[in-house]
Amino acid sequence: MPASSILVIDDEALIRWSLSERLTEEGHAVVDAEDGTTALALVAEERPDLVLLDYQLPDMTGMDLLRDFRQRMPEVPVLLMTGHSSVERAVAAMREGAYHYVVKPLNLDELVLLVDKALETRRLRDEVRTLRASSSAPYDFSRIIGDSVPMQRVKRLMRKIAATRASTILLTGESGTGKDLAAKAIHYNSDRAARPFMNITCSAIQETLLESELFGHEAGAFTDARKRKRGLLEQADGGTVFLDEIGETAPSFQAKLLRFLEEKSFKRVGGAEDVKVDVRVIAATNRDLQAEVKAGRFREDLYYRLRVLPIELPTLRSRTGDVPILIHAFIDRFNEEFRKRIRGVSPATMDALVGYDWPGNIRELKNAVERAMLLADGDELGIEDFMMLLGATGGADDGFVLPESGIDLEAVEQDFVRQALARTGGNRTRAAKLLGISRDQMRYRVDKFGL
Ligand SMILES: Nc1ncnc2c1ncn2[C@@H]1O[C@H](COP(=O)(O)OP(=O)(O)OP(=O)(O)O)[C@@H](O)[C@H]1O
Numbered sequence: 001m002p003a004s005s006i007l008v009i010d011d012e013a014l015i016r017w018s019l020s021e022r023l024t025e026e027g028h029a030v031v032d033a034e035d036g037t038t039a040l041a042l043v044a045e046e047r048p049d050l051v052l053l054d055y056q057l058p059d060m061t062g063m064d065l066l067r068d069f070r071q072r073m074p075e076v077p078v079l080l081m082t083g084h085s086s087v088e089r090a091v092a093a094m095r096e097g098a099y100h101y102v103v104k105p106l107n108l109d110e111l112v113l114l115v116d117k118a119l120e121t122r123r124l125r126d127e128v129r130t131l132r133a134s135s136s137a138p139y140d141f142s143r144i145i146g147d148s149v150p151m152q153r154v155k156r157l158m159r160k161i162a163a164t165r166a167s168t169i170l171l172t173g174e175s176g177t178g179k180d181l182a183a184k185a186i187h188y189n190s191d192r193a194a195r196p197f198m199n200i201t202c203s204a205i206q207e208t209l210l211e212s213e214l215f216g217h218e219a220g221a222f223t224d225a226r227k228r229k230r231g232l233l234e235q236a237d238g239g240t241v242f243l244d245e246i247g248e249t250a251p252s253f254q255a256k257l258l259r260f261l262e263e264k265s266f267k268r269v270g271g272a273e274d275v276k277v278d279v280r281v282i283a284a285t286n287r288d289l290q291a292e293v294k295a296g297r298f299r300e301d302l303y304y305r306l307r308v309l310p311i312e313l314p315t316l317r318s319r320t321g322d323v324p325i326l327i328h329a330f331i332d333r334f335n336e337e338f339r340k341r342i343r344g345v346s347p348a349t350m351d352a353l354v355g356y357d358w359p360g361n362i363r364e365l366k367n368a369v370e371r372a373m374l375l376a377d378g379d380e381l382g383i384e385d386f387m388m389l390l391g392a393t394g395g396a397d398d399g400f401v402l403p404e405s406g407i408d409l410e411a412v413e414q415d416f417v418r419q420a421l422a423r424t425g426g427n428r429t430r431a432a433k434l435l436g437i438s439r440d441q442m443r444y445r446v447d448k449f450g451l
């Protein structure tokens with residue numbers, strides 16, 4: 001096994017010494033630290049390949065350090081050494097992302113095995129990551145399905161932009177058109193692929209927290225800020241930060257973001273120092289930003305900065321020619337996932353699906369295929385498998401789609417009358433209104449069906 005650098009953190013000199021001895025014998029390079037502060041200074045300079053961490057340290061607990069390490073260098077396995085066989089502590093450590101824990105007194109042979117295994121896992125993971133970063137990656141542009149003219153154009157544009165040095169990209173498009181997918185494809189097909197891709201949904205988090213998530217904060221910046229925290233921008237240095245739902249952010253945040261985009265540097269919350277990073281920002285929104293600007297909800301200057309390189313993802317209804325390939329691609333995917341053997345959809349169903357207007361775009365289509373496949377009995381999907389979709393939102397102009405297998409009109413009528421009565425608590429006048437018939441017609445049906 002090639003030499004790896006291992007950081008040993010323990011306040012007991014004897015333990016540091018015996019671990020160093022043994023691990024060096026095994027061919028590893030060992031550095032050690034007697035407390036958390038020293039350890040933090042060490043990892044700030046160079047990343048170890050693995051960390052052996054004592055729980056009880058003079059200046060902080062192993063858990064505090066563990067948390068910090070997971071943020072700072074998530075790929076580095078941390079083995080926690082705990083003095084007491086406290087199950088809760090071990091469980092908590094695993095939950096915080098520890099690779100494993102060992103109980104003192106240490107069994108060095110066991111520990112060496114564990115270290116080797118952790119390093120091996122890490123190497124495999126690195127390999128997978130490099131593979132992912134190469135062209136056969138799951139985020140390859142070929143995973144973005146669609147051959148229609150608008151899709152070809154968008155894919156060409158994405159490919160081109162991914163390869164540039166552009167630091168800011170704006171993705172727009174209705175919900176479900178593939179903005180997330182596009183952001184990842186751009187990152188993993190750029191020369192930043194081996195560096196982190198960090199993403200944050202701006203609307204999911206309160207404004208001040210969003211700032212500290214992105215820019216980080218200094219110790220004491222606010223009540224809960226006990227320690228300095230590196231924000232996503234610092235963590236993603238060399239890589240990409242994806243700011244999803246940018247249209248939902250507050251003006252003060254927008255101002256700070258603009259400053260960063262223009263100056264490539266920022267101050268942590270509560271900090272004075274200028275931090276410089278090299279990060280590509282991909283912002284996305286399903287809102288019409290121009291309208292947001294007009295309404296005074298989005299800063300015009302930021303809008304113009306963002307839209308230097310805009311990519312608009314087309315709606316599915318504007319490229320209905322892609323519906324069949326998307327359906328087949330999702331059928332293949334779910335066949336594998338659900339161990340099913342669906343061959344396709346019937347021609348009439350395909351017509352109906354191509355004609356449907358897909359307000360939820362590809363997400364809706366994907367969910368519809370998934371649901372249909374879970375419910376399907378045969379090896380072909382029919383109208384009845386998509387009934388919820390086509391029945392519920394078919395719209396007034398196309399009405400309900402008649403299933404290929406046909407229906408019993410009288411039974412359907414009876415069913416609707418019963419539903420209308422149930423929904424209105426038996427009020428015939430309102431039930432009649434729901435069905436678009438007169439009270440007399442309602443009375444006639446109630447009698448006929450004996451309701
Ligand atoms: N062109 C495509 N080919 C294959 N799958 C796609 C394509 N576009 C979107 N998808 C899939 O559809 C789903 C929705 O896409 P995504 O989450 O990227 O949409 P979004 O534009 O980010 O939506 P929202 O605005 O709601 O966040 C995902 O499961 C995604 O993998």
Ligand SMILES: [Mg+2]
Pocket residue numbers: 179180244
């Ligand atoms: Mg999204």
